[in-house]
Structure formats: structure tokens, C-alpha cells
Amino acid sequence: MTDVMSPQRQIAEELHVSPTFDAAREIERRVVFLADRLVDTGLRTLVLGISGGVDSTTAGRLCQLAVERARDAGHRCEFVAMRLPYGVQADEHHARAALDFIKPDRVLTVDVRPASDAALDALLAAGLTFRDAAQQDFVHGNVKARQRMIAQYAVAGASAGLVVGTDHAAEAVTGFFTKHGDGAADVVPLTGLTKRRVRAVAAELGAPAELVGKAPTADLESLAPGRLDEDALGLTYEQIDDYLEGRPVPAEVEAALVARYRATDHKRQLPIAPA
Ligand SMILES: Nc1ncnc2c1ncn2[C@@H]1O[C@H](COP(=O)(O)OP(=O)(O)OC[C@H]2O[C@@H]([n+]3cccc(C(=O)O)c3)[C@H](O)[C@@H]2O)[C@@H](O)[C@H]1O
Ligand SMILES: Nc1ncnc2c1ncn2[C@@H]1O[C@H](COP(=O)(O)OP(=O)(O)OP(=O)(O)O)[C@@H](O)[C@H]1O
Numbered sequence: 001m002t003d004v005m006s007p008q009r010q011i012a013e014e015l016h017v018s019p020t021f022d023a024a025r026e027i028e029r030r031v032v033f034l035a036d037r038l039v040d041t042g043l044r045t046l047v048l049g050i051s052g053g054v055d056s057t058t059a060g061r062l063c064q065l066a067v068e069r070a071r072d073a074g075h076r077c078e079f080v081a082m083r084l085p086y087g088v089q090a091d092e093h094h095a096r097a098a099l100d101f102i103k104p105d106r107v108l109t110v111d112v113r114p115a116s117d118a119a120l121d122a123l124l125a126a127g128l129t130f131r132d133a134a135q136q137d138f139v140h141g142n143v144k145a146r147q148r149m150i151a152q153y154a155v156a157g158a159s160a161g162l163v164v165g166t167d168h169a170a171e172a173v174t175g176f177f178t179k180h181g182d183g184a185a186d187v188v189p190l191t192g193l194t195k196r197r198v199r200a201v202a203a204e205l206g207a208p209a210e211l212v213g214k215a216p217t218a219d220l221e222s223l224a225p226g227r228l229d230e231d232a233l234g235l236t237y238e239q240i241d242d243y244l245e246g247r248p249v250p251a252e253v254e255a256a257l258v259a260r261y262r263a264t265d266h267k268r269q270l271p272i273a274p275a
């Protein structure tokens, strides 16, 4: 008899979700991973945008611990945390709290608004039209995410750096990221974690409670500022995490997740080439 793996198990395996979880062990494993990448490549910086959300708070603290570990081993390196607001960020106080907690070696602030708006203006001037204001705002949102990627790669290029991404299993399964925007990175230390496990790692690291429990937002749409991920997705992170961790979920939740996972497969692969 052939053993047919359930879609639930197959997706969890493909996204590297571990059946067991120990926050302290995960911190150690992921700090060692980042420190080893610096030492093994001979590169000098880790570069990561800090938004004030729990994902970049967690990944940022792991980066700072990793460069300190690599320095202890004799490797000259540092962590460059980047503030990348679009104009004035409504939850700037959370970004400040994240930086206070992470204690990065360096902070660089780049406002992505002028470049994002100039790109949109140039496209409009070239004759690009949108279905409606909502579609224009959505596409402009992805331009903002890609401007953040451009800024981080410029810093990496100038400082022999590695760009750090914050993708994890609960984001990967829904493809809820901008392709070649926040989805573009050299190293992804949160891989395989569900959202509640990211929060557990943040808590174990000692992050402030307001950041550990913060509601996730991509905050890319000017017409819907601070829109919550769960509202945009029509799914809760509890449901997504339960599914990834092998717990039962309603049939319609499983159907929605499998459909999203399949439709966004192209975002988790290299560009598609002829067979
Ligand atoms: N089947 C296929 N095979 C190969 N490529 C395919 C494709 N379908 C689309 N594409 C390409 O992919 C593009 C669409 O992908 P993309 O440009 O990413 O756009 P899209 O997936 O439509 O939008 C990104 C979504 O991620 C959310 N997001 C972004 C950034 C951060 C966060 C967060 O959680 O913080 C969330 C954002 O709110 C939005 O809902 C298409 O324009 C096309 O170029
Ligand atoms: N305003 C910002 N300033 C700096 N970096 C940002 C900003 N917005 C997004 N980013 C980068 O893009 C990544 C993806 O955003 P995302 O919203 O998924 O993560 P988060 O804000 O850290 O956590 P959460 O998903 O819980 O909101 C962030 O982790 C961060 O590295």
C-alpha cells in the first residue's frame, strides 16, 4: 500500500515546520546559523529593516546576538538595523521600542516615500492606468516594499553585507509578502516558525510584551493604513498556525490555505524556466 501524505503534513514538511518546539533551542540554532553565515562567507554585516512588528523585532535581536557571537570568535562584523518608514509611520513608537530592545550596532534611517512616490508618478506619466484607486494603492504598496528591498541591498552592497529576511512558515504558506520586496533576502533566520512560535522566541529573547503580542500588519496601503494581516487574508494566525502545527482546522480553512499555498507557489521558487 502506498503511503499518501496528507496535504497538511506535506505543506508543514515543505515549509520546515518542526513537530516539536523549544524556544531556547531555536534561538541558539538560529543565532549559530547567522554567525556561521558571516564567518563562512567572510562578509561583514547583517542588514535588516526594523518595522516595530514582532517578526523584525525577533529577527533583529537574533542578528545582534549573532554578530556578537561572530565577533567573540574573532570575526569583524556588525549589525545594521534600518528604519524604512514611508513618510511618518503611525506606530513609530513601536519601531523605537524594537530598536531599544535589539540594541543594534548601527541604525540607518531611509524614508522610502520619495522613491516610492517618484516611481508611481513616472509610471503614471508614462501612461500606465489602473482599474481604480484601490488597485493603484495596492500596487503602490508593493512598490514601497520593493523600495525597502532596494535600500537594504544598497547598504549590503556598500558594507559587504547579507540582507536578512523575516519570512516564516505562517507567511510562506499564504504567500503574504511582496515578491522581490520583503520576500527578497540572502538569509531567512525565522524559516519554519509559525507566528505563535515567532512570538514565543521573541518572549524568550526578552522582547517587550507590547511587541510580542502586537497584531501583524503589512501597513502598505495608504487607503487602509495599518490594515491587519488577518483582515486582508480572511484567516486568523491561530488558524494558520494550527494547520501548520498539525492540529485540526475547519474544512473551509484548510481549503483556503491549500488554495493560497498552491496559487503562491511561484513566490517560493526561483523564476520559472523552460523544462
Ligand atoms: N502563476 C504565476 N507564476 C509566476 N509568476 C506569477 C504568477 N502569478 C503571479 N505572478 C507574478 O507575481 C506578481 C504578484 O506578486 P506580488 O507582486 O508580490 O503581489 P501580490 O501577491 O498581489 O501582493 C502582495 C501581497 O502581500 C502582502 N504583503 C506584502 C508585503 C509585506 C506583507 C507583510 O505581511 O508585511 C504583506 C500585500 O499586502 C499583498 O496582499 C504578479 O504581478 C506576477 O508578476
Ligand atoms: N516601516 C518599516 N521599516 C523598516 N522595515 C520594514 C518596515 N515595514 C516592513 N519592513 C520590513 O519588511 C518585513 C516584512 O514586514 P512584516 O509586516 O511581515 O513584518 P513585521 O512588521 O516585522 O511583523 P508583523 O508581520 O507582525 O507586522 C519586516 O519584517 C521588515 O524587515
Ligand SMILES: [Mg+2]
Residues within 6 Å of the ligand: 051, 053, 216, 217, 218, 219
Ligand atoms: Mg508589519
